[in-house]
Amino acid sequence: MSLHRLASVIIGVPNVNETRSYYEEFGLTPDSDGWFRTTDGGRQLQVTGAPTRRLIELGVDVDDEEDLDRVAHNLHRLDIEFERTAHALTSVDLTTGVTATLQVAPRRTQPTVPATAYNGPGRIDRTGRAPGILRTDRVHPRKLGHAVVGTTNLAASTRFFVDGLGFRASDFIKGKGAFLRCSNDHHNLLVLESPVTYLHHTSWQVDDIDDIGRGAQRMLEDHPERHVWGLGRHHAGSNFFWYLKDPAGNFSEYFSDMDCIVDDQLWTPEILEGAKGLFNWGPPPPPSFINPDDLAGLMAGTHSMTQ
Numbered sequence: 405m406s407l408h409r410l411a412s413v414i415i416g417v418p419n420v421n422e423t424r425s426y427y428e429e430f431g432l433t434p435d436s437d438g439w440f441r442t443t444d445g446g447r448q449l450q451v452t453g454a455p456t457r458r459l460i461e462l463g464v465d466v467d468d469e470e471d472l473d474r475v476a477h478n479l480h481r482l483d484i485e486f487e488r489t490a491h492a493l494t495s496v497d498l499t500t501g502v503t504a505t506l507q508v509a510p511r512r513t514q515p516t517v518p519a520t521a522y523n524g525p526g527r528i529d530r531t532g533r534a535p536g537i538l539r540t541d542r543v544h545p546r547k548l549g550h551a552v553v554g555t556t557n558l559a560a561s562t563r564f565f566v567d568g569l570g571f572r573a574s575d576f577i578k579g580k581g582a583f584l585r586c587s588n589d590h591h592n593l594l595v596l597e598s599p600v601t602y603l604h605h606t607s608w609q610v611d612d613i614d615d616i617g618r619g620a621q622r623m624l625e626d627h628p629e630r631h632v633w634g635l636g637r638h639h640a641g642s643n644f645f646w647y648l649k650d651p652a653g654n655f656s657e658y659f660s661d662m663d664c665i666v667d668d669q670l671w672t673p674e675i676l677e678g679a680k681g682l683f684n685w686g687p688p689p690p691p692s693f694i695n696p697d698d699l700a701g702l703m704a705g706t707h708s709m710t711q
Contacts, residue, residue: 406471407570407586408511410593412447412463413551415603416454417652424451426650430608431544431619442608444514445547449606456702457652459502459553459603462593464569464586465509471570475506479568497564499557500601504569514547520612536614543619545608549659550591552605554598558582561595574665575640575674577681583640590641590663600703604696605647605655609662613644616658620646633693636686640676645686653698 417423424438432440432449440449454460466472472493479486479495486495492507521530555561562582565571571584574591583591596604610616617635624631632655634646643662647655665671682689696702 406467406474407464407506408467409465409509409587410462410548410550410589411445411465411507411509412449412461413459413548413606414450414452414461414463415606415654416452416456416458416460417650417654418453418455418457419651420451420453422651423654427451427656430623430648430650430656431542431610432608433544442545442547445512448548457603457654458601459500459551461503461505462551464504464506465511466506467511468508472506472508475569478570482563482568484564484568495564495568497555497561499560499564500553500555500595502553504565506569517546517611520614534614536612536618539614539618543610543615543622543658545610545658547609549589549607549609549657549662550593551603551607552594552596554600554602554604555595556598556601558595558597565593565595572668573673574663574671575676577640578675578677580681585665588664588666590643590665600699602696602699602702603654605657607645607657607659610658610660612660616644616646616660619658620648623648633689634686637684638682639680639684640674642684645683647693653696655693 427440428434432442435441435447438450438452439447442448475493476486476488484495486493492505494503494505496503520535523529565584566573571586574583574585576582581594581596584593586592610619620634630648632647632649637644641663643659645657645659647657650656
């Protein structure tokens with residue numbers, strides 16, 4: 405796969421300073437110009453100002469200039485405008501307004517974290533106390549996993565990312581969404597049918613289920629209102645999850661144990677219906693996860709900006 409990494413996201417929010425403070429507490433490391441770093445992925449999140457919360461830009465890494473040529477040919481065939489330089493290409497999904505910037509970059513090899521030892525029936529893989537309860541360090545996300553964006557035209561947005569940019573489809577929520585990938589991870593982008601364009605959530609990889617719990621517990625200690633949904637395991641992607649809410653209303657997810665697709669020939673996308681489109685086990689999602697509390701306000705804000 406010539407696309408090989410979701411490199412970064414730029415999100416826009418009305419309350420920049422408050423939201424930046426949240427993501428520092430979430431475990432990301434502040435950098436210059438409103439950027440934040442992950443442990444393994446470098447500069448992967450920028451928080452900037454916008455009238456309403458939204459996903460402004462996706463950064464995607466590709467192998468070489470020939471990959472950019474291929475994307476340029478696809479976009480031209482679809483009659484979609486783009487800008488091309490020697491080592492980058494930029495285009496906009498007109499439905500969501502999300503800018504996609506593809507850039508030539510070397511592939512990153514994520515450092516291997518030794519598997520956490522867990523005991524099981526008849527299996528003693530560890531002795532003494534579980535390592536998860538002995539950790540005292542803060543949880544710091546390893547990398548950006550994916551972003552989820554609402555689109556008013558699911559077919560058009562899917563066509564832009566798949567037929568235009570070269571993302572591949574992993575699974576679908578029947579009539580509602582498409583899980584797309586630009587790496588070996590099950591998904592790096594989920595486009596969801598919505599009455600308005602907005603950023604639903606960003607997702608951040610941590611070491612294991614213990615660090616999901618530790619990270620969420622720390623974020624909730626003095627702010628129980630941040631809790632959205634978790635702990636659970638998704639069906640699409642199979643990952644463990646816990647969702648929190650940032651001050652702008654975006655959800656942020658700690659995740660671990662994501663499906664990886666290393667051979668497309670061995671993977672068949674499914675069309676998921678009902679609960680499987682959301683989760684495999686865990687508490688049921690709150691109504692606000694599917695229809696965020698500020699959805700009406702976002703719709704009104706979008707309408708006023710178009711007048």
